[in-house]
Amino acid sequence: MRDFQMPGRSAVLATNGVCATSHPLAAKVAIDILQSGGNAVDAAIAGAVVLGICEPQMTGIGGDCFVLLKPAGEDGVVALNGSGRAPAGLSAAEMRDRGLTAVPLRGIESVTVPGAIDAFCRLSADWGRLSLAETLAPAIRYADEGVPVAPRVAFDWAGDEPDLKGAARDFYLMGGKAPQVGQVFRAPGQAEVLRRIARVGRAGFYEGEVAEDMVASLRALGGTHTAEDFAATACTYTDPVSGPYQGIDLLEHPPNGQGATANLMLNILSHFDIAGMDPWGADRIHIEAEATKLAYDARNRFIADADHTTRLAHMLSPETAARLAALIDPKRAMPSAAPLAEAVHRDTIYITVVDRDRMAVSLIYSIFWGFGSGFASSRFGINFQNRGAGFTLEAGHPNEAAGGKRPMHTIIPGMIRKGGRVTMPFGVMGGAYQPCGHARFVSNLVDFGQDPQAAIDAPRAFSAPEGLKLERGYPAAVAASLAEMGHKVVPADEPLGGAQAILIHDTGVLEGASDPRKDGCALGY
Incomplete structure (x- = not known):
């Protein structure tokens, strides 16, 4: 229990439904949807699309998403990959011929086709209770x-x-x-796009005038994107990857997401x-x-x-973790971390919802860097993601940039299962930090017995x-000790990530937690 004489947050406890996310208006929308008869899928979609208006620097309809879904009445978990692909014309060899050694972070080459809208439409059709028009209505209102x-x-x-x-x-x-804080941001162009999606589904985005606007805008900027690239976009269902840690199982989205990295980290930590x-x-x-x-x-x-990840089983095997753990000197740092395959960023939103039937949704939705590529379509103002910067230009690498291919993704939704029962959907935003954030959050829970809010609040x-x-939550003595071990210690220039979680108690009570590093909250009813 926290010290009530110190700043902090209490957990949000409810029995009918809870949403935790990074903006209070989106959390309120999700609860409204639940109270109007929608389920956790309806609420998560509604809240996520609202977040694109509340936090447009983090996410939007020009981005991608990943989802873990626990259906009501069962503990199996479904994964949905809502990440888009590179346009067919993208070529690593062509970029290398121009002297490039990496996909330009904010260049037109980094713009992949948005995948989130297709995934939201599929989720709504397959798992939702309300119509897409009802689900998108709050975001349309806020955009207007x-x-x-x-x-x-x-x-x-x-x-x-x-x-x-x-x-x-x-x-x-x-x-x-x-x-500035308090100024009102409006997005009437996006409201019109959402109205079209509400009327006709994914075709309102991937075909017709909206798709024409996106393709024409991208081609005017030098992109190779075509109408066929957009029309061919399709999300895919898959199975989560998982791994044990101290009596629980951590479920992660499989590649092209980086979730298996969190499993490997915990497998390594289990040796200490x-x-x-x-x-x-x-x-x-x-x-x-x-x-x-x-x-x-x-x-x-x-x-x-x-389709290009061939060594996932090796990455997740206990033997691999044991060999890597043996390389760690408990008192001395190894050389600095190698450059990451993608540049570090913080720009992501996460939303989790559990409803009265205990359907649970863990959904993460992003345009990658702040405002993605920095480009937007000229008519509707759809901000394009720069997920293609997650590719490498190394010839023959599994993640080498190529047309029709999905890049390695940093965004990862998580779930915890204990004794065969899903007990917690959660996520930690923050780009490359996310696997480390997942491992730290799980360790806070199981190694130190912290409740979800305390595990989120703790320094990183x-x-x-x-x-x-x-982060500044650590005293100077800790930094000094780490420096003595050989670490190059640097103060974090901004908060490390942001997290949300909902614990499903076996009593039937739901416990929501939300990161003070963001503007959001957990709400229940």
């Missing part, structure tokens, strides 16, 4: 009427403003500047007495940092489009290429 800009959103928006280009500056700036360490001490941070270096190196070697560290980042 506008949303006051929240504090964390304003902070991020100002930092991302220089990367907006052309039409995107018209749609996402006010008087040529990033909006983490529970016997000071939860906020240098020894734990050190072991976690070393496991991060090793697990992320494996990620960069193996994870790619599912991350072994990034530029050094071992520490």
Whole structure:
């Protein structure tokens, strides 16, 4: 239990339904949908699309999503891959011939076809209770009427403003500047797109005038995108990957997502007495940092489009984890982390919903970097993601950029299962940090017995290429001890990620938790 004389958040407890996400208006929309007869899928879609208006620097209809879904009345989990593919004309060889060594982070080459809308339409049709028109109505209203800009959103928006280009500056700036806290942001063009999707489904986005706007805008910027690329977009159902840790199972979305990295990290950590360490001490941070270096190196070697990932079983095997754990010196840091396959970013939203029938949804939805590529369509203002920057240009690599291929993705929804029962959908936003964030959150829960809110509130560290980042929650003595171990300690220049979770107690009570690093909250009824 937290110290009630100190700043903090209490858990949100309810019995009928809970939503936890990064913006309060989206959480309220999700609860409204549940109370109007919708289920967790309806609520998660409604809240997620609203987040594209509330946090446009983080996500939007020009982005991708991944979903883990536990249906009502059972504990099996379905995974849905809502990530789009590179246009057929994308070529790593052509980029190498131009002297490029990486896909340009904000270049037109980084723009992959949006996959989220197709996934939302499929989810609604296969699992939802309400019509798509009912589910999208709140987002249409907020896009038309506008949303006051929240504090964390304003902070991020100002930092991302220089990367907006052309039409995107018209749609996402006010008087040529990033909006201030409390200014109202409107997106009438997106409202019109959502109305078309509400009427005719995915065809309202991937065909007709909306698709024509996106294709024409991308081609005018030098892209190879075609109408056929958009029309061919299709999400895919798959099975989660999972792995044990101290009596629980962590379920993750399979490749092209990086979720297996979190499983590998926990497999490595299982070789150490983490529970016997000071939860906020240098020894734990050190072991976690070393496991991060090793697990992320494996990620960069193996994870790619599912059709090109061939060594997933090796990555998840106990023998691999044992060999990697043996490389860790408990008192000395190994060389710095290798450069990540993708640049580190923080720009993602996560939403989780559990309804009265105990359907549970874990959904993550992103445009990758702040405002994605920085480009937007000229008529409707659809902001294009830059997920193609997750590809490599290394010839023959499983994640080598190619037309029709999905890039390695950083966004990963999670679920925890104990004793065969799904007990918690959760997610940790924050780009490359996410697998480390998943492992840290799970360890906080099971090694140190923390409740979900305390496990989220706790300080974080991350072994990034530029050094071992520490949030300000750690005292100077911890930083000094880590430096003595050989770590290059650097203060985190911004919060490390943001998390949301819902614990499904066996009593029937739902316990929601939400990260104070974001503007959001958990709500229940």
